[in-house]
Amino acid sequence: MATSRRVLLKGRPVGEPRVEDFQVEDAPVPEPGPGQVLLRSIYLSLDPYMRGRMNEGPSYTGTPNPALGDVMVGGTVSEVVQSSSDRFAAGDFVTGAEGWRSHSVSSGAGLRKLDPKTAPISTALGVLGMPGMTAYVGLLDIGRPKSGETVVVSAAAGAVGSAVGQMAKIKGCRVIGVAGGRAKCEHVVKELGFDACVDYKSQDVYTALKLACPNGIDVYFDNVGGPVLDAVTKLINRDARIPICGLVSEYNATEPPRGPNLRPILFNRATVRGFIVSDHADRFADFIRDASRWVQAGQLRYREDIVEGIENAPRALIGLLRGENFGKRLIRVSSDPTRR
């Protein structure tokens, strides 16, 4: 009998997750019922939000977190291997949220068909998927950058940050990244076209940003919170916009973090706004149209960090939260027939 593999949530971590908080399990490949499809996962997306989904209670989108013993949640790209649905045929590629498992059965709800001729299918989890869409709505709708303004983005070499910086360049801004380590900073400047990048691990962020932003900061796209947010707020201009996208430096924290000094927010009449990408589904068609065009034109580049094998997902998620990924972190669950 053919077997499938899945990863279950086994423990609720305090602080950094451990591999013991997960359980890898083999089971028979599920049988699709009438109107259903059987999916073979090709890529699984690993994302920082998954740390929050390991906690007790509802997630920030209001959906319940997995119970202990449930399959971990996650975005996927899969191939339809069997179908009695009238929407999908065997051989179709789809993206959905099938979780940390090699095979799944679906009614088709929440699945979107992909065309491998227009872009590599893995991009549906990165630059042309949720992280790219997060960059698009967070920067364009909440950050509202104007040509000539200075935009700073943290976690600049990551999935969201790398797209934010390039979109800000497309909009005619001066763009400064903040990232951990020399290799990531070099990549952001040389490959992605940012104007400069501050290495928060080896430089004093406030001093380096002050030098890199002689006209102050108009938009700060925050992916990390913590001391970087604190340093940036000391340099913001009047009417600055600060989209709060993520606080990855705090996801494993066991103590409440110290907030930034709010004085510069008041004095500069700054707008600080948290946002969650799933509230902005009405912008998806605009995002796909614009981002696909930018990718094809070479204005929006992306880097993938692919780890082989679903059994390695726990370690790869722990590493992502430590900054070990360099680009969009994906698990290759099984072979990608569209990639030679």
Ligand SMILES: NC(=O)c1ccc[n+]([C@@H]2O[C@H](COP(=O)([O-])OP(=O)(O)OC[C@H]3O[C@@H](n4cnc5c(N)ncnc54)[C@H](OP(=O)(O)O)[C@@H]3O)[C@@H](O)[C@H]2O)c1
């Ligand atoms: N609001 C939303 O709807 C939404 C949607 C998607 C993502 N997000 C958020 O966006 C942020 C980026 O997500 P992503 O998917 O693009 O992940 P990513 O940037 O590809 O990977 C996470 C990165 O965070 C950085 N990091 C880890 N620990 C850090 C620390 N202590 N201080 C500073 N940086 C640290 C690391 O980069 P360095 O090596 O450079 O430190 C790491 O590579 C996350 O906060 C995520 O939760 C929010």
